[in-house]
Amino acid sequence: MLILTRRTGEAxxxxxxxxxxxxxxxxxxxxxxxxxPRELPILREELYTLIRxxxxxANAPADLALEHWLTEGKKETP
Amino acid sequence: MTIYASRFGAVEIPAHGLWTCRQPLAGFEELRDFALIQVAGQSPFAWLQSLELQPIAFLLAEPRHFGLRYPQPADAEVSGLAGAACQFLVMVTIPENKDEPLRPHHLGPLCFDAGRGEFVQWVLEPGRVSVSTGFRPQTGDLGLASALLPRLVHWPEAGDASPASSPSASVAA
Structure with a gap:
């Protein structure tokens, strides 16, 4: 990691x-x-971590998990 | 092109079924090319299938099914896509415990620009978005915004009896 010392107003x-x-x-x-650049995503690290x-x-739920939820889960939705 | 996704088997993806991720997805920075696939009987859900790493697929649904509403983003907030053209879909997590509700990834909706065939994940600070009211399916064409339908790959193609019976797919007319 590069470490630099800067004072207020310095860049x-x-x-x-x-x-x-x-x-x-x-x-x-x-x-x-x-x-x-306006299009450059700039995020606080904790928000980036939350999104990641x-x-x-959300990636790749188990095979048949959705099918199971559609048949069983929907029944339980009031 | 034909992909061989573990979830679907062989799926034919026509050129107008391709989507490009304009900015890398956090945690999946190497992926750019995707297809939106809707499986028969799974409306209002769709899958965002990676064309580069075929085990990777995200379950998506429109925010309205979770009681979520998003403001129109500025173009710069969605990496130069037209904010007014955004069709939002949210990633959905299926809980391991079936007593827990489906969870939308509400802080990171995906903005799809059907005209350009591109999408980007818009990241919002927690205070900018309401909390999901739970999954309540709303009526609508296949449960997805009509602008997305021409670019949606259906699996299996119409006329096949069940997903397991056919490895082929087609894009909506």
Whole structure:
């Protein structure tokens, strides 16, 4: 991992399209601003993890699981 | 092209049945090419079948069947697709315990742009989307938005007795 030291107002460039600026730093918390292409997905890591886990859970349910749910589960839907 | 999916067997995917994932799906970054397959008797569900890794298939349904409504995204939020053209489908998890409800992946709906044959997963902060009210099937053409129907692969093709009896498929007229 590359580790850099930056002060408030200073920035980091990633390639020629992404700029990350330290907006505020205090009390163990930093605010950063990110400039980049509007179409570039930028997510908090915990949200990315939540989405990835949801995707993995939705992938490839067991064969016949849906058929079983359609025959048994629907009966139990009020 | 013909794929050999473990869930379906051999399925013929015509060119207009192909979908491209515009931005990688989290956890499945290597996958780009998919088909939307609806299996006879499984409405209102459909499968998003990977054409590159054939064990991978996601179960999808329209958000309305779970009481979910999404605002129209800005184009940039859906990676440059037209937000106004979005037809949303959500991934669905089937719980191992049959006493638990089906779970929609409500924070990551898939925006399908039928005109371009592309889709992308829109990621929303938890506060931007309502909570599912549970699975309540709504009426509608095959349970899917009509804009998606021309690009939907049906399996087995009309006239076959059951999915197990035929490995072939066709796209809706």
């Amino acid at each position: 980091i460039r990633i390639g020629d399209k992404i700029r990350i600026v330290v907006v505020q730093a205090e009390a163990g918390k930093i605010r950063i601003g990110i400039e980049g 886990e949801g995707n993995q859970q």
